[in-house]
Amino acid sequence: MDPRHSAQDVLRCDLCETPVPPMYCDICHIKLCIPCVGVHLSDRSKEHRVVPFEERGSTTKCPTHPTKICELHCEQCSIPICALCVSSKEHKEHEVVDISESLTTKKEAIQRDLQELEKTIFPEYQTAASNIPALKTDARKHSQKLKKALQKQGEIIHKEIDTIIQKMQSEIDDMSTEHLTVIGKQEVAINHTITEIEQAILDLRKLLNTSDVCHVSKYKSKNEEFRRLPAQYQVTLPTFTPQEINVEQIYQQLGFLSKQVITTEEEKRLEEERWKEVWSLPLYNDSNVLPYCFLGAIHHVMISTINKQTII
Structure with missing residues (x-):
């Protein structure tokens, strides 16, 4: 066998067959x-562009002018272009930069996005997903705690309150089901996005390892969506x-089961901002005027104090 063509010498100069050619x-x-x-x-007789072997594939022929090489990048269109394209109507007054500069900038952006996905966003989703079982467990425990307290009261007044107990237990179960349903939706959303992030990480790694300018130029960051x-x-x-x-008042004496309230963090934030706006009104800045909402808060505290026991 000719040693020049052994399996160990896969890469050779196409002109003289020298092993491991460094250029392309x-x-x-x-x-x-x-x-x-x-x-x-x-x-x-034809144009050439010799680059280090590691940078092969970084040269792109202009699709509009096939005889020209794309040495520039249109920032508005996000595509490689040649010198003739710059003066065309399509790219007139567009911002253009050297294609190597654009490639470097894109790679840096990809690297930042990959780092953010791997070190910040993805771990946050993993943490949120890992908290789901605990949320479900706490929801069930709270539901059971409520039902036990209710049952204890039911044992005191016996059969007279059986109907009421069944009704209130049903309300608890309904609210627990609603709570678990919301948590389930949250779990589905988190797991779905985790899958998307995992795919995005794979795609970004591929982009970092390619010299294909067209593919890299088309890259659009999704990190804002994932954040x-x-x-x-x-x-x-x-x-x-x-x-x-x-x-004589069994139903009222049995106790009060508050309604379950489920809100998002965004809704809570908006509500707090609305209250800040209320308190900033000139009426509330007058020290001689006791705000109506403050009176309401006092009434709420008085009612809470009257109740001898509240199971939370």
Whole structure:
């Protein structure tokens, strides 16, 4: 077997078969050793572009002007262009930069996005996903805690309140189901986005490892979309407040089951901002005027104090 063609010498100069040629003509698509570069460039019958072998594929022929090489990049159109394209109507007054500069900038942006996805965004989603089982467990525990408290009151007044107990237990179950349904939706949304992020990471790694200018030029960052975690719900859990037994008012004496309130963090933030606007009104800045909402808060505290026991 000719040693020049052994399996260990896969890469050879296409002109003289010297092993491991360090250069490459991106136009003719041939491998070149250093001595053959000059020989190859001496052929002036066609254009050449010799680059280090590692940078092969970085040269792109202009689709509009096939005989020209894309040495520039149109920032508005996000595509490689040649010198003739600059003066065309399509790119007139567009901002253009050197294609190597654009490639470097894109690669840096890709690297930043990849780093953010791997070190910040993806871990946040993983943490959110890992919290889902605990949220479900807490929701079930709270539901059971409410039902046990309710059952304890039911044992005191026996059969007279069986119907009421069943009704309130049903309300608790309904709210628990609603709560778990919301958590389930949150879990689905998080897992779906995690899958998208994993795919995005794979795609970005491929882009970092390619010299294909067209593919890199088409890259659009999705990190802004991924930075926004799916809606995080703020759940005001229902409470059961038992009362002293009064046979004549069994229903009221059994206790009060508050309604479950489920809001997102964004809704909570907007509500807080609305209250800040209310308190900033001139009426509330007058120290001689006691705001109506403050009176309402005092009334709420008084009612809470009257209740002997509240199970949270």
